[in-house]
Amino acid sequence: xxxxxxxxxxxxxxxxxxxxxxxxxxxxxxxxxxxxxxxxxxxxxxxxxxxxxxxxxxxxxxxxxxxxxxxxxxxxxxxxxxxxxxxxxxxxxxxxxxxxxxxxxxxxxxxxxxxxxxxxxxxxxxxxxxxxxxxxxxxxxxxxxxxxxxxxxxxxxxxxxxxxxxxxxxxxxxxxxxxxxxxxxxxxxxxxxxxxxxxxxxxxxxxxxxxxxxxxxxxxxxxxxxxxxxxxxxxxxxxxxxxxxxxxxxxxxxxxxxxxxxxxxxxxxxxxxxxxxxxxxxxxxxxxxxxxxxxxxxxxxxxxxxxxxxxxxxxxxxxxxxxxxxxxxxxxxxxxxxxxxxxxxxxxxxxxxxxxxxxxxxxxxxxxxxxxxxxxxxxxxxxxxxxxxxxxxxxxxxxxxxxxxxxxx
Amino acid sequence: xxxxxxxxxxxxxxxxxxxxxxxxxxxxxxxxxxxxxxxxxxxxxxxxxxxxxxxxxxxxxxxxxxxxxxxxxxxxxxxxxxxxxxxxxxxxxxxxxxxxxxxxxxxxxxxxxxxxxxxxxxxxxxxxxxxxxxxxxxxxxxxxxxxxxxxxxxxxxxxxxxxxxxxxxxxxxxxxxxxxxxxxx
Numbered sequence: 330x331x332x333x334x335x336x337x338x339x340x341x342x343x344x345x346x347x348x349x350x351x352x353x354x355x356x357x358x359x360x361x362x363x364x365x366x367x368x369x370x371x372x373x374x375x376x377x378x379x380x381x382x383x384x385x386x387x388x389x390x391x392x393x394x395x396x397x398x399x400x401x402x403x404x405x406x407x408x409x410x411x412x413x414x415x416x417x418x419x420x421x422x423x424x425x426x427x428x429x430x431x432x433x434x435x436x437x438x439x440x441x442x443x444x445x446x447x448x449x450x451x452x453x454x455x456x457x458x459x460x461x462x463x464x465x466x467x468x469x470x471x472x473x474x475x476x477x478x479x480x481x482x483x484x485x486x487x488x489x490x491x492x493x494x495x496x497x498x499x500x501x502x503x504x505x506x507x508x509x510x511x512x513x514x515x516x517x518x519x520x521x522x523x524x525x526x527x528x529x530x531x532x533x534x535x536x537x538x539x540x541x542x543x544x545x546x547x548x549x550x551x552x553x554x555x556x557x558x559x560x561x562x563x564x565x566x567x568x569x570x571x572x573x574x575x576x577x578x579x580x581x582x583x584x585x586x587x588x589x590x591x592x593x594x595x596x597x598x599x600x601x602x603x604x605x606x607x608x609x610x611x612x613x614x615x616x617x618x619x620x621x622x623x624x625x626x627x628x629x630x631x632x633x634x635x636x637x638x639x640x641x642x643x644x645x646x647x648x649x650x651x652x653x654x655x656x657x658x659x660x661x662x663x664x665x666x667x668x669x670x671x672x673x674x675x676x677x678x679x680x681x682x683x684x685x686x687x688x689x690x691x692x693x694x695x696x697x698x699x700x701x702x703x704x705x706x707x708x709x710x711x712x713x714x715x716x717x718x719x720x721x722x723x724x725x726x727x728x729x730x731x732x733x734x735x736x737x738x
Numbered sequence: 739x740x741x742x743x744x745x746x747x748x749x750x751x752x753x754x755x756x757x758x759x760x761x762x763x764x765x766x767x768x769x770x771x772x773x774x775x776x777x778x779x780x781x782x783x784x785x786x787x788x789x790x791x792x793x794x795x796x797x798x799x800x801x802x803x804x805x806x807x808x809x810x811x812x813x814x815x816x817x818x819x820x821x822x823x824x825x826x827x828x829x830x831x832x833x834x835x836x837x838x839x840x841x842x843x844x845x846x847x848x849x850x851x852x853x854x855x856x857x858x859x860x861x862x863x864x865x866x867x868x869x870x871x872x873x874x875x876x877x878x879x880x881x882x883x884x885x886x887x888x889x890x891x892x893x894x895x896x897x898x899x900x901x902x903x904x905x906x907x908x909x910x911x912x913x914x915x916x917x918x919x920x921x922x923x
Contacts, residue, residue, distance in 0.1 A: 498903035582891050589883045
């Protein structure tokens with residue numbers, strides 16, 4: 330759905346604020362280009378021989394008593410999660426904020442299996458309350474206005490009318506903190522892993538990942554197979570680049586390193602289960618889109634994109650990967666009806682490539698994606714759309730009401 | 739630890755919004771802690787085991803002043819806990835961060851759950867950066883598993899129209915009591 334003017338204003342403001350914070354943070358980094366090159370090299374090095382690196386990671390993880398599982402696709406990943414939860418004898422869990430969890434639609438799978446899965450991240454929690462899909466990898470409700478959030482909380486929880494963001498955040502904070510202190514099992518999307526040491530890294534600024542890692546007795550970690558680095562020093566570069574480009578700060582407020590289950594006398598999970606998720610990533614490399622897997626999901630390309638600024642995350646059908654990078658990977662990761670339309674949501678501004686700290690040639694990859702789709706799709710379909718569009722545009726009495734109705738919602 | 743590294747650490751710590759005070763010795767730091775706690779009007783503190791805190795005589799001093807330290811037992815955890823007290827395994831000057839590795843009596847939770855977090859930090863634990871600490875760690879604690887929390891400033895969330903809300907899950911205030919210890923002389 331095309332957002333209304335107020336939402337577009339919110340998206341515009343999100344873009345301005347995040348771009349300014351990111352540019353200022355990068356400007357303070359001594360030798361920023363060298364840091365970016367370190368991160369790119371770290372990622373390219375493991376992608377060059379991903380199967381061998383994953384084998385090494387698996388070996389390291391198993392040596393630290395981590396239960397390693399493999400998921401070929403989303404369905405497989407959900408089956409392994411549900412199966413593990415049943416083995417643990419739990420029917421409820423908390424989850425962190427991570428695009429991979431949205432990609433495999435873990436919430437839907439949990440609901441279908443009568444498991445209560447609560448998102449601990451305030452943005453995800455608000456999105457769920459408002460029946461909205463997360464629209465940005467970092468700010469899931471970045472497209473929602475304070476009025477929309479207030480209206481949701483008034484309706485769902487009957488809170489007094491308030492438009493003060495601090496009051497609204499405090500309102501959400503209490504039930505989430507109570508849920509956190511009762512937590513037993515957590516499902517956590519992992520940001521990065523080091524192959525050499527089998528160390529898993531989770532990052533956040535509000536502390537939800539760090540607290541979950543400290544309090545949950547059992548954790549199920551989900552790692553998409555490309556988010557690995559050879560060594561801890563390589564991970565440091567990726568963490569810094571992510572923090573600078575995602576949040577405009579040199580480091581996240583909390584970086585949690587987790588390697589093995591904790592003995593009873595110290596904090597940390599007693600059991601760790603790792604699900605390595607492929608979900609068509611191997612195909613992405615095989616089809617020549619391997620450079621897209623450099624993506625660290627910082628969301629920098631979203632907020633500079635003129636198309637994203639107009640349509641927000643909601644404009645990308647039901648895809649968990651929105652924005653320019655979503656236009657490259659969604660057609661390869663998702664069902665064709667969900668992913669393919671995204672390849673056409675690009676105005677060729679080139680801003681995404683300039684913003685991407687991992688130097689992914691996003692515009693080139695979008696063009697390559699369109700070429701691939703044009704080859705696979707029957708040309709008749711295109712003709713049909715153009716024929717409808719031609720008829721619409723040549724009839725002002727139909728065209729203008731159509732545009733007005735869609736833009737002024 | 740050289741003065742330049744300490745200065746760099748403090749500058750970066752301040753950049754995150756952390757407050758700090760620096761003292762010449764552990765005894766002055768102990769007095770500073772008592773004063774700070776009195777100013778905050780809190781008597782119950784979620785804390786590391788007092789033996790794990792790097793200031794001698796702290797148990798008696800706190801007890802005599804009427805402060806009660808609680809271990810982070812799940813039974814007493816509640817969302818309104820106000821004050822947490824820890825030290826840190828290391829402080830990283832390049833980023834102004836604290837590194838905590840959990841061990842018996844040295845839980846992460848006092849640094850994560852309360853509204854305010856106080857850290858007692860001897861200057862000997864300040865390292866230039868993550869790499870230098872990691873190198874030292876590998877030499878002094880070989881084979882020990884990696885379980886580390888790196889903290890850089892207070893807990894902050896900006897989910898609602900990018901408005902910064904401090905203390906969503908972790909502390910909204912982080913206060914550092916830095917002191918010179920014998921090994922840093």
